[in-house]
Amino acid sequence: MIVLKDIEKAFGENVVLRNINLTIPKGQVVCLIGASGSGKSTLLRCINQLEIPTKGDVFFEGELITAPNHDMTKTRQQMGMVFQQFNLFPHKTVLENITLALCHIKKMDKSEAERLALEYLAKVDLVEKKDTYPRSLSGGQQQRVAIARALAMNPKVMLFDEPTSALDPETVGEVLTVMRKLANEGMTMIIVTHEMGFAKEVADRILFLHNGTIEEDDIPIAIFGGAKSQRLRAFLDKVL
Ligand code: ADP
Ligand code: MG
DSSP states (O other), X not given: OEEEEEEEEEXXXXXXXXXEEXXXXXXXXXXXXXXXXSSHHHHHHHHTTSSOOSEEEEEETTEETTSTTOOHHHHHHTEEEEOSSOOOOTTSOHHHHHHHHHHHXXXXXXXXXXXXXXXXXXXXXXXXXTTXXXXXXXXXXXXXXXXXXXXXXXXXXXXXXXXXXXXXXXXHHHHHHHHHHHHHTTOXXXXXOSOHHHHHHHOSEEXXXXXXXXXXXXXXXXXXXXXXXXXXXXXXXXXX
């Protein structure tokens, strides 16, 4: 579904990703781990072209999306993204937060958009909050709305950048539960996370980034059961 070929990303002189080669098949759940500043967010953002790689190619379902003439509008709709800061529209209700893009980007009529929005709110167990405003929700609830909003666009892959890092500890679990459910339904997911327990349990594959390169790429038991590289061991010693 996603192929990255020899990706490099530099900000000015600062090369923050190099030699990234990666193939992610449909349905795979990939967790990206690594120290702060190792390039996890930049890698995720190179996939949906929020960052344009300075070198290399990104393919999405066989199509070269880094081609200069490629129109990202359609492609980006197929890639849902969930951020650490939920980025909900504060002056819109929960329901409106979800219907907005459906009406304006997908050109659905209001009633159809609302029907779909309620379906996804049910999926994240928040139907009863449909008419409230984001500020009256907990962080975990806001993040579940953000996930429902992304899912309502019917993406082929979901990208998560530390979706639980800004949450109070007591609401982390409810967001991970939603993500676990999605994974079990076969959604292709790429998740930057510091939740090692979740990664171990839910990921099909774990990538460990160090200084902008993929230092380890393996199944969870191989990553967590006697880590190979010194750097991965040092990282895990710190976070576990
Ligand atoms: P991580 O998500 O693993 O913490 P990032 O991908 O955010 O790491 O950052 C990797 C490196 O790229 C860091 O050194 C960071 O300072 C740098 N960086 C990220 N975004 C930008 C940007 N927009 N401009 C300049 N430097 C950036
Ligand atoms: Mg980051």
